[in-house]
Amino acid sequence: MQPRNMSMSGVVDLAAVKAAQEAKAKAEQARAESARQGGGGAVSPADLVIDVDEAGFESEVLQRSTEVPVVIDFWAEWCEPCKQLSPILERLALDYNGRFVLARIDVDANQMLMQQFGVQGIPAVFAVVAGQALPLFQGAAAEPQVRQTLDQLIQVAEQRFGLTGLDVDPDAVPGERPEAPAEMPAGPYDGLLEAAVQALDAGDFGGAVQAYKNVLSDDPANSEAKLGLAQAELLQRVSTLDPQQVRTEAAGKPGDVPAQIAAADLDLVGGHVEDAFGRLIDTVRRTVGDDRDTVRVRLLELFEVVGADDPRVTAARRALARALF
Numbered sequence: 550m551q552p553r554n555m556s557m558s559g560v561v562d563l564a565a566v567k568a569a570q571e572a573k574a575k576a577e578q579a580r581a582e583s584a585r586q587g588g589g590g591a592v593s594p595a596d597l598v599i600d601v602d603e604a605g606f607e608s609e610v611l612q613r614s615t616e617v618p619v620v621i622d623f624w625a626e627w628c629e630p631c632k633q634l635s636p637i638l639e640r641l642a643l644d645y646n647g648r649f650v651l652a653r654i655d656v657d658a659n660q661m662l663m664q665q666f667g668v669q670g671i672p673a674v675f676a677v678v679a680g681q682a683l684p685l686f687q688g689a690a691a692e693p694q695v696r697q698t699l700d701q702l703i704q705v706a707e708q709r710f711g712l713t714g715l716d717v718d719p720d721a722v723p724g725e726r727p728e729a730p731a732e733m734p735a736g737p738y739d740g741l742l743e744a745a746v747q748a749l750d751a752g753d754f755g756g757a758v759q760a761y762k763n764v765l766s767d768d769p770a771n772s773e774a775k776l777g778l779a780q781a782e783l784l785q786r787v788s789t790l791d792p793q794q795v796r797t798e799a800a801g802k803p804g805d806v807p808a809q810i811a812a813a814d815l816d817l818v819g820g821h822v823e824d825a826f827g828r829l830i831d832t833v834r835r836t837v838g839d840d841r842d843t844v845r846v847r848l849l850e851l852f853e854v855v856g857a858d859d860p861r862v863t864a865a866r867r868a869l870a871r872a873l874f
Contacts, residue, residue, distance in 0.1 A: 592647070592715050592716070592717055592718070593717070593718065593719075594643055594717055594719060596650070596715075597642045597643060597647065597650055597651060597715075597717070598639050598642050598643075598650075598651045598653065599650065599651070599652055599653070600652075600653050600654075600655070601621075601652040601653065601654050601659075602654070602655075602658060602659055603659050603661055603662055606662060609652060610652050610677050611677065611680055613650060614677040614678055614679055614680055614681075615679055615680065615712075616712065616715065617647065617648070617649060617650050617706075617712055617714050617715050618648070618649040618650070618676055618677070618678045618702055618703060618706040618712060618714075619649065619650050619651075619652050619676065619677045619678075620638065620642070620649050620650070620651050620652065620674065620675075620676050620685070620699070620702070621652045621654055621666075621674065621675040621676065621677065622634070622635055622638050622651060622652070622653050622654065622672065622674055623654050623656050623662075623663060623666070623668050623671050623672060623673040623674070623675070624653060624654070624655065624656065624671055624672055625655060625656050625657050625671055626655070626657070628671050628672060630671075630672055630688060630689035631671060631672045631689075633689045634672045634674075634689045634690060634695075635653070635672070637690075637692050637695055638651050638674070638695065639651060641692070641695060641696065641699060645699065645703075645714075646714075646717050647714045647715035647716060647717040648699075648703050648714040649676075649699065649702065649703060649706075649714070650715070656668065656671055666682065669687070670687060670688070671687075672687070672688065672689060673686075673687045673688075674686050674687070674698075676702050678702070678705070678706045678709075678710055678712065679706075679710040679712065683702070685698050685702065686698060704858060708772070708776075708856070708858075709776075711773075738764045738767075738768065738771065738774070741760050741761075741763050741764050742760070742761075742764065742773060742774065742777070744756075744760045745757045745760035745761050745764075745774075745777055745781065748760060748781075749781060749784070752788075754781050754782075754784045754785035754788055755785060757777070757781040757784075757785075758778060758781045758782055758785055761774045761775075761777045761778035761781060762778060765778065775853065776853065776854075776856070779850060779853040779854045780854055782850070783814060783817065783818065783850075783851070783854050784818070786811075786814050787814050787815055787818050790811055790814070790815065792815055795808065795811045795812050795815055796812060796815070798811075798812075799811070799812035799828075803831075803832075803835065804832075804835055804836070806832060806836060806840045806843055806844055809828055809829065809832045809844070810829070810832075810843070810844065810847050812828060813825040813826075813828045813829050813847065813848075813851065814851075816828060817851055817854060817855070822855055822859075822861050823861055825851060826848065826851070826861065826862075826865040826868075827865075827868075829844050829847060829848040829851070830848070830865065830868050830869055830872050832844045833845055833848070833869065833872045833873065834872045841873075845869070845873070848865070848869060852865070852866070
């Protein structure tokens with residue numbers, strides 16, 4: 550498994566959007582299967598910090614990451630900064646009480662895993678969420694910085710993948726879980742959301758848009774469907790564009806609203822979030838009346854795609870307010 554250099558805050562490209570949707574669906578399927586097999590019960594605090602090797606990586610990290618974010622601490626006995634960071638991570642794993650699991654990997658004994666993650670130096674900290682690998686930070690860090698990073702990780706895991714963590718029972722036996730009910734009832738919109746993911750996977754963006762709209766027609770506040778709809782509509786728009794033509798028109802016609810909007814869509818799909826936001830904010834400054842409102846509405850739609858918690862969205866909202874007023 551090669552790690553994906555995914556943004557914690559929602560950088561969007563075509564592959565990342567589809568991968569996130571697919572990973573969420575797979576995580577939900579894995580949790581349901583675990584429940585049918587008697588998993589999913591409370592765990593012991595001792596299960597929150599584990600030592601992992603190459604042989605156990607698939608089950609202890611990849612499979613576990615469908616239930617809870619797994620934070621990986623790459624360390625070695627001779628590494629002095631590791632001796633400062635590892636105790637912080639272990640203490641926080643207990644403090645967070647099941648919101649994440651800490652997997653400790655000794656790089657001297659697990660060179661292959663170190664290479665697969667592209668670790669250049671230790672300590673190095675990664676996370677795996679629903680099978681998706683995320684680089685967090687490298688080198689020793691103070692506890693407030695570590696807490697801030699973990700809080701962001703947990704928020705992304707919950708909002709994007711539906712991972713709410715594990716139940717922790719201080720009296721539970723380490724490594725054992727009580728049996729759960731044989732069947733977990735499916736949520737009322739699971740079928741429609743799964744249909745949307747499948748449509749995205751097949752490149753049927755119109756079908757995905759309709760599936761998300763079907764959910765929102767009954768449940769307008771469904772956050773997963775709102776995010777999915779914004780992403781699917783973006784992908785549907787850019788799928789019909791000629792990127793070279795769009796870039797040429799946007800460069801030659803800075804006051805052309807449709808050209809600037811189309812270029813902003815391409816910017817966002819390519820992961821150039823600040824460029825997309827900046828382009829539309831500049832266009833807001835140059836326009837008035839209905840044209841200005843059209844640009845403003847598209848910018849708000851792109852905010853939905855990236856996510857309200859992203860600091861780039863916060864900064865762009867302030868810039869938009871200055872441009873408007």
